[in-house]
Amino acid sequence: MKKLDDIVITGYGIKAPGVLNKPSFLNVLNNGICTQTILKSVNEDQNNIVAGIIDDDFLELNGRNYKRYPRSVRLAISAAMDALEMSGLKDYDPKRVAVIIGTSAGAVLEIEQYSAAYVNYRSFPIHGVSIVDTHTLSTSVAEALGLCGPAFTLTTGCTASIDAVLMGKLLLENGAVDACIVGGSDAPLGSWTINGFKKLRALSTETSIDQAGVPFSSEHQGFVLAEGAGVIVLERRESAQAREQRIYGKIxxxxxxxxxxxxxxxxxxxxxxxxxxxxxxxxxxxxxxxxxxxxxxxxxxxxxxxxxxxxxxxxxxxxxxxxxxxxxxxxxxxxxxxxxxxxxxxxxxxxxxxxxxxxxxxxxxxxxxxxxxxxxxxxxxxxxxxxxxxxxxxx
Structure with missing residues (x-):
């Protein structure tokens, strides 16, 4: 039996609180910088919370307007564009490149935004159906990158982007595709998610940034909710070496x-x-x-x-x-x-x-x-x- 080729990473892109590219993420990680901030409550009877917020709106990417796309989709497209540029995949057959993106909350922000309009035909948005279709996440990334291979959206919650890597690795090992754009994207900073995790007593209600979302501490309880996207390019080692592409790591x-x-x-x-x-x-x-x-x-x-x-x-x-x-x-x-x-x-x-x-x-x-x-x-x-x-x- 032929030995399976190594599955390697040749590019990545990230959009996170205080992080828009590789240098900014390196700076945060190397210096232990907290990029969280205070998210003000939209309800007067509720307290503000500590959250991980990205300042950019990503409404325009590569000269194109994406205002009708959910925020989680815009984050994913932006991160995927960076990953594609780093990996130099432009010469691949677009039918042989898969897109697999995971999510937990999907377009919950936009569903909240338009929830009051669903009973009124005139005020209902023309893109309303695509908002509730979570698969818009991966299909939109594929379209933005000019790809027409397999596209899958995984809704497996907090493990979704690792699950996307697993699926991409399997597709590469069986020869179905030549490269995979994999990762995850979420923009969950809305009342539905916040109130839900408050009810479960899982979300930190601390209003001090230093005291909220403290890992490994029996003196604290609750996590800090954040938005962001991480996208990774997977290839077989043989293919990456053939085109002299730098390899950053191996799965x-x-x-x-x-x-x-x-x-x-x-x-x-x-x-x-x-x-x-x-x-x-x-x-x-x-x-x-x-x-x-x-x-x-x-x-x-x-x-x-x-x-x-x-x-x-x-x-x-x-x-x-x-x-x-x-x-x-x-x-x-x-x-x-x-x-x-x-x-x-x-x-x-x-x-x-x-x-x-x-x-x-x-x-x-x-x-x-x-x-x-x-x-x-x-x-x-x-x-x-x-x-x-x-x-x-x-x-």
């Missing part, structure tokens, strides 16, 4: 499973996540774990559990959520891109805000650690029992 292994839990439930023992984590790392001892830890008690306890059961205190762990917040379906892609920068420039980004109260037994990276980084394990969890892990190695 060594990636796995995703669902625990089969009830609505909004998850396995509190962490055993399901442990199995996936251990299968993905295999015999590799990664340079560090890029954790989803975001300030939710159960989530962060499971992160500690899988680390200690697998490596004890031998492998450092960090989380970038204290810097940019939790971007739902885009989170995994952002963790991948941060790990690519970590490997390229030789550092482990810090976990900011926290003192590690209640997590003193694990080797949390509190200050930027400059060292060679050969491999990173990335973890993500999703609502109703989704778990996904990815092992990224040096090119």
């Amino acid at each position: 060594e292994r990636v796995m995703s499973r669902n625990e089969g839990q009830k609505l909004l439930g998850s396995d509190e023992t962490g055993r399901h996540m442990l199995e996936i984590f251990q299968e993905v790392v295999g015999n590799t001892k990664p340079s560090y774990v890029n954790s989803q830890a975001l300030g939710m008690a159960l989530n962060d306890r499971i992160e500690r559990f899988i680390l200690m059961e697998t490596f004890s205190s031998d492998v450092p762990i960090t989380s970038i959520k204290g810097m940019i917040g939790h971007t739902f379906g885009a989170a995994g892609a952002m963790q991948i891109i941060s790990s690519l920068l970590s490997m390229e420039y030789g550092f482990i980004p810090p976990t900011i805000k926290t003192k590690g109260d209640g997590f003193e037994d694990i080797p949390i990276v509190y200050e930027t650690r400059h060292q060679a980084v050969e491999s990173v394990c990335i973890t993500t969890h999703g609502s109703s029992g989704n778990n996904a892990c990815l092992l990224l190695t040096h090119a």
Whole structure:
């Protein structure tokens, strides 16, 4: 049997709070900068919250107006354009390039905006149907990039962009396509999402930026909601080398499973996540774990559990959520891109805000650690029992 070719990353693009390109993301990660801000409530009877907000509106991209497109779609298109430029995919047959983008909240902002108009034919927007069609996300990215290969939109919540990588890797390995544009995008900063996670007591209600969304801390509870998009270009190593394209990293292994839990439930023992984590790392001892830890008690306890059961205190762990917040379906892609920068420039980004109260037994990276980084394990969890892990190695 012919050995499967390596699946490698040849480009990426990111739009996150305080981050619009590679240099700005590198600066945030290397210096441990919190880019979160205060989101003012639209309701007088509710408090403001800490959130990760992107200032740009992305209404015009490459000279074209995208005002009728949902914000999550505009974010994805902008990030995908950057990824395509970095990867130099212009010479590929557009029918042989797939687009796979994941999301959690989809176009929830626009659905809120037009919800009062749905009963009135005259005021109902002409693009109303496309707003509620989540697949607009991937088809719009494909159209904007001039691609007409397979297009898939994954709505698997917080694991969506890791799931997109998994699907892209499979398509490349079986020869169905020559390249994949994969990632995630979410713009969830609306009343529906905010009120929903407040009801679940999952969202931080702290009004101090330093005290909101604190990873690995028993003294704090709740995550910081953020918007953003992360897009990655996957290719077979042989193809990338043939066109002398720079390779930034290799997808060594990636796995995703669902625990089969009830609505909004998850396995509190962490055993399901442990199995996936251990299968993905295999015999590799990664340079560090890029954790989803975001300030939710159960989530962060499971992160500690899988680390200690697998490596004890031998492998450092960090989380970038204290810097940019939790971007739902885009989170995994952002963790991948941060790990690519970590490997390229030789550092482990810090976990900011926290003192590690209640997590003193694990080797949390509190200050930027400059060292060679050969491999990173990335973890993500999703609502109703989704778990996904990815092992990224040096090119």
